[in-house]
Amino acid sequence: MRYRIRWTDFPGELAWNAAICLYELLTLGPHRAKWWRMHRVLRRRFRGLDPERMALEAQGPRPESLACGETPAASLLHLLRHSGLAPGGRFVDLGSGRGLAVFTACLAGFPASGLEYFPESVERSRLAAADLGLQADFEAGDFLEAPWPAGDLYYLASTAFGERTRGRLATRLAEELSPGTLVITLDWVLDPADFEGLQTLPIPVTWGVARAFTWRRRGGDPEPSGDAPGDPR
Numbered sequence: 001m002r003y004r005i006r007w008t009d010f011p012g013e014l015a016w017n018a019a020i021c022l023y024e025l026l027t028l029g030p031h032r033a034k035w036w037r038m039h040r041v042l043r044r045r046f047r048g049l050d051p052e053r054m055a056l057e058a059q060g061p062r063p064e065s066l067a068c069g070e071t072p073a074a075s076l077l078h079l080l081r082h083s084g085l086a087p088g089g090r091f092v093d094l095g096s097g098r099g100l101a102v103f104t105a106c107l108a109g110f111p112a113s114g115l116e117y118f119p120e121s122v123e124r125s126r127l128a129a130a131d132l133g134l135q136a137d138f139e140a141g142d143f144l145e146a147p148w149p150a151g152d153l154y155y156l157a158s159t160a161f162g163e164r165t166r167g168r169l170a171t172r173l174a175e176e177l178s179p180g181t182l183v184i185t186l187d188w189v190l191d192p193a194d195f196e197g198l199q200t201l202p203i204p205v206t207w208g209v210a211r212a213f214t215w216r217r218r219g220g221d222p223e224p225s226g227d228a229p230g231d232p233r
């Protein structure tokens with residue numbers, strides 16, 4: 001496959017990236033300096049790595065889920081703030097890309113881990129964690145098969161995940177997470193028989209605006225009587 005980029009491809013993406021920068025500037029408040037440092041370190045450590053090309057070249061065995069894109073720090077902070085994740089709760093990003101969401105959770109005070117398909121990205125995320133002095137763990141592996149890091153909140157930037165990927169992930173989420181574990185999915189509604197819907201929030205992401213659904217694994221404590229099954233749609 002050949003990749004050709006024309007100058008006419010740029011204005012829309014540039015405009016959207018500028019809008020995200022403005023959104024971050026306006027919403028990150030007094031902690032902006034930390035976030036800009038994180039961006040600087042990530043830019044430096046990931047220089048020369050082209051995730052779009054890596055995804056296209058890996059399409060043979062994994063045609064579905066490798067689209068790249070990022071959740072801006074301000075969007076992730078907004079989700080964490082409203083997620084109900086207790087202080088000290090562990091955040092896990094399944095498909096962690098450069099590690100931006102993992103670093104953001106760490107900077108917000110949550111221990112955090114990422115699992116990512118591309119070992120090159122994981123290597124660089126580890127170097128970035130060392131540069132930033134953050135206790136962030138990164139593992140390389142396929143989230144459909146590899147063991148998942150232990151966590152209290154699992155984040156899936158799932159907008160581009162295809163049917164096969166979603167099917168396998170839904171089975172693992174239902175079978176492996178203990179009652180009470182939180183899950184955030186983007187543009188993907190989980191089975192309400194297994195997951196109680198807690199909230200829906202629209203969030204800016206690099207590929208547009210996604211609907212973020214927060215879920216809690218059912219089971220354990222009995223539901224309060226009279227409650228309708230929660231579906232955040």
Ligand SMILES: C[S@@+](CC[C@H](N)C(=O)[O-])C[C@H]1O[C@@H](n2cnc3c(N)ncnc32)[C@H](O)[C@@H]1O
Pocket residue numbers: 065066067068069070071072093094095096097098099100101115116117118141142143144157
């Ligand atoms: C849309 S990006 C999101 C990156 C990050 N979670 C964020 O929100 O900023 C999705 C990431 O999931 C990774 N991914 C896709 N399929 C995967 C799989 N089967 N196993 C592990 N990682 C996967 C991709 O390589 C990509 O880095």
